[in-house]
Amino acid sequence: MSTATTNETQDLAPVSADSLAALLVAKERPPRPSAWSASLTFGWRAMLKIKHVPEQLFDVTAFPIMMVLMYTYLFGGALAGSPKEYIQFLLPGILVMSVVMITMYTGVSVNTDIEKGVFDRFRSLPIWRPSTMVGYLLGDALRYTIASVVMLTVGMILGYRPDGGVGGVVAGIALLIVFSFAFSWIWTMFGLLLRTEKSVMGVSMMVIFPLTFLSNVFVDPKTMPGWLQAFVNNSPVTHLSSAVRGLMAGDWPTAEIAWSLGWSGLFVLVFGPVTMRLYNRK
Amino acid sequence: MSQHTAGLAIETAGLVKTFGETRAVDGVNLAVPAGTVYGVLGPNGAGKTTTVKMLATLLRPDGGEAHVFGHDVVREADEVRGRVSLTGQYASVDEDLTGTENLVLLGRLLGHGKKAARERSAQLLEAFGLTDAAGKQVKHYSGGMRRRIDIAASILSTPDLLFLDEPTTGLDPRSRNQVWDIVRAVVAQGTTVLLTTQYLDEADQLASRIAVIDRGKVIAEGTKGELKASVGAGSVHLRLRDAEQRPEAAEVLRRALDARVQPEPDPVALTARLAAAAGDTAAEQAARALGELARAGITVDNFSLGQPSLDEVFLALTGHDTHESADDANDEVAA
Numbered sequence: 041m042s043t044a045t046t047n048e049t050q051d052l053a054p055v056s057a058d059s060l061a062a063l064l065v066a067k068e069r070p071p072r073p074s075a076w077s078a079s080l081t082f083g084w085r086a087m088l089k090i091k092h093v094p095e096q097l098f099d100v101t102a103f104p105i106m107m108v109l110m111y112t113y114l115f116g117g118a119l120a121g122s123p124k125e126y127i128q129f130l131l132p133g134i135l136v137m138s139v140v141m142i143t144m145y146t147g148v149s150v151n152t153d154i155e156k157g158v159f160d161r162f163r164s165l166p167i168w169r170p171s172t173m174v175g176y177l178l179g180d181a182l183r184y185t186i187a188s189v190v191m192l193t194v195g196m197i198l199g200y201r202p203d204g205g206v207g208g209v210v211a212g213i214a215l216l217i218v219f220s221f222a223f224s225w226i227w228t229m230f231g232l233l234l235r236t237e238k239s240v241m242g243v244s245m246m247v248i249f250p251l252t253f254l255s256n257v258f259v260d261p262k263t264m265p266g267w268l269q270a271f272v273n274n275s276p277v278t279h280l281s282s283a284v285r286g287l288m289a290g291d292w293p294t295a296e297i298a299w300s301l302g303w304s305g306l307f308v309l310v311f312g313p314v315t316m317r318l319y320n321r322k
Numbered sequence: 323m324s325q326h327t328a329g330l331a332i333e334t335a336g337l338v339k340t341f342g343e344t345r346a347v348d349g350v351n352l353a354v355p356a357g358t359v360y361g362v363l364g365p366n367g368a369g370k371t372t373t374v375k376m377l378a379t380l381l382r383p384d385g386g387e388a389h390v391f392g393h394d395v396v397r398e399a400d401e402v403r404g405r406v407s408l409t410g411q412y413a414s415v416d417e418d419l420t421g422t423e424n425l426v427l428l429g430r431l432l433g434h435g436k437k438a439a440r441e442r443s444a445q446l447l448e449a450f451g452l453t454d455a456a457g458k459q460v461k462h463y464s465g466g467m468r469r470r471i472d473i474a475a476s477i478l479s480t481p482d483l484l485f486l487d488e489p490t491t492g493l494d495p496r497s498r499n500q501v502w503d504i505v506r507a508v509v510a511q512g513t514t515v516l517l518t519t520q521y522l523d524e525a526d527q528l529a530s531r532i533a534v535i536d537r538g539k540v541i542a543e544g545t546k547g548e549l550k551a552s553v554g555a556g557s558v559h560l561r562l563r564d565a566e567q568r569p570e571a572a573e574v575l576r577r578a579l580d581a582r583v584q585p586e587p588d589p590v591a592l593t594a595r596l597a598a599a600a601g602d603t604a605a606e607q608a609a610r611a612l613g614e615l616a617r618a619g620i621t622v623d624n625f626s627l628g629q630p631s632l633d634e635v636f637l638a639l640t641g642h643d644t645h646e647s648a649d650d651a652n653d654e655v656a657a
């Protein structure tokens with residue numbers, strides 16, 4: 041493909057001044073797009089990027105499969121007697137853990153994208169300011185959905201049976217995606233705040249590992265020392281995985297759902313404005 | 323609030339932007355009449371890009387005021403954004419997307435419906451001779467094609483003011499001419515263009531007024547004619563057959579033209595800078611010089627007549643050449 045780029049100027053069709061003039065005559069501007077429509081357009085951009093670089097779906101396909109297989113067989117026998125019994129407990133939790141881990145790529149893509157010239161154009165458009173960032177997160181929501189479906193499929197093959205049926209599973213995934221969307225505002229902030237892709241990656245790891253592992257994803261927190269229980273029982277990831285586990289099992293864990301949504305709201309309210317402040321300053 | 327003058331697309335007063343210790347833009351005053359091409363000429367790091375970014379609401383000024391069509395760029399940023407378009411120094415389109423996808427994306431963001439955005443994109447690609455490349459990712463475009471798609475993206479909705487930040491830097495001469503044609507077509511329809519450039523001939527070709535900017539300050543401003551007159555009419559470059567005749571030739575030129583004559587590193591070459599106010603055109607002066615040299619028995623192998631270069635403009639206006647200022651302030655700091 042690169043060979044085609046070198047000698048093209050010679051072959052380029054001439055600019056047609058007449059048709060250009062005709063195009064420029066139309067002076068009237070259409071009404072500005074709504075906040076939602078601008079965000080959706082940026083979400084469409086994210087999907088086009090996936091279309092052009094499908095390899096970037098690796099982290100929402102191969103990685104989640106690896107997570108399910110690894111932890112099911114690593115801990116299954118020791119913790120629950122057999123992998124088949126363990127996965128009944130593990131799957132909703134590992135689903136939460138993997139998807140929350142995947143959210144950190146948002147920061148990396150914001151960081152690499154923001155340096156490009158096209159961002160100057162986006163920022164000079166008369167549109168709702170957060171729509172660029174919301175667009176990223178909408179595109180990512182699609183990725184999270186793919187990851188969830190992949191993991192559920194693998195889990196079902198390994199013997200996971202959700203008692204909540206289709207309704208419970210869909211409700212669980214929906215809650216997970218809402219939480220991930222809200223949680224990702226931390227990454228958009230880091231993506232804008234930090235100078236290099238590597239530092240974004242490093243900081244993200246520092247946040248994501250303790251947050252996801254220090255939770256009730258793998259084991260019941262009752263065996264942990266008191267100080268750790270205090271952290272684990274109040275972690276947003278614990279609330280979320282309890283809520284998803286309950287929903288998929290056919291219950292309606294109102295308190296845990298409320299906690300998960302409460303944390304989601306808090307993330308958006310705190311990190312959304314910080315992100316936008318950084319975005320406007322960039 | 324400052325007074326706004328009617329008929330001005332851009333009006334700035336004492337515009338300042340600092341990056342750490344560097345005053346990238348240091349009190350710039352501009353008055354750009356609507357419907358014209360206004361050239362901002364200066365070397366790398368002079369503060370051109372930073373100025374454009376402030377006017378396009380991408381950077382917040384640290385001092386002074388700027389109004390675009392009477393709207394304050396800070397307090398009424400949204401109104402300003404509704405009337406301007408920016409073509410940045412580096413491709414301001416998404417390189418991962420195709421030409422069509424880029425234009426449709428921006429068309430949608432400007433509020434066009436799906437169908438209208440597609441139609442307008444197809445028409446623009448056609449007008450810019452890019453129909454064949456419409457389905458290719460922009461990263462596979464040549465430099466000239468990138469510039470075209472970039473400018474096409476800027477006129478999806480006809481803007482009242484178009485910023486072109488060094489639109490031809492890095493282009494071959496042919497692509498450069500094509501970009502110039504596009505700019506002329508855009509201005510002919512009433513859009514005001516603010517053009518930044520490092521090339522005097524580009525400003526000369528396109529702009530009706532020019533501001534020369536150096537180290538964050540406007541050091542000269544005026545019509546093309548005024549600016550050139552301040553620099554001189556240009557220079558005559560000569561190559562002699564015999565290096566030994568060079569001192570004599572220099573003497574003849576000095577006498578005949580009342581010009582500054584400089585020897586070149588090449589032992590047979592020399593350059594005479596013509597004075598502006600001599601009354602004759604540069605060509606007439608050169609013809610006279612050649613006649614005098616022939617009478618003196620000096621054989622000239624080769625001769626050419628040069629426009630004043632940006633280097634000469636700078637030398638004349640600031641007493642230092644263009645390369646010096648690139649060291650202490652760089653436009654890229656603004657990114």
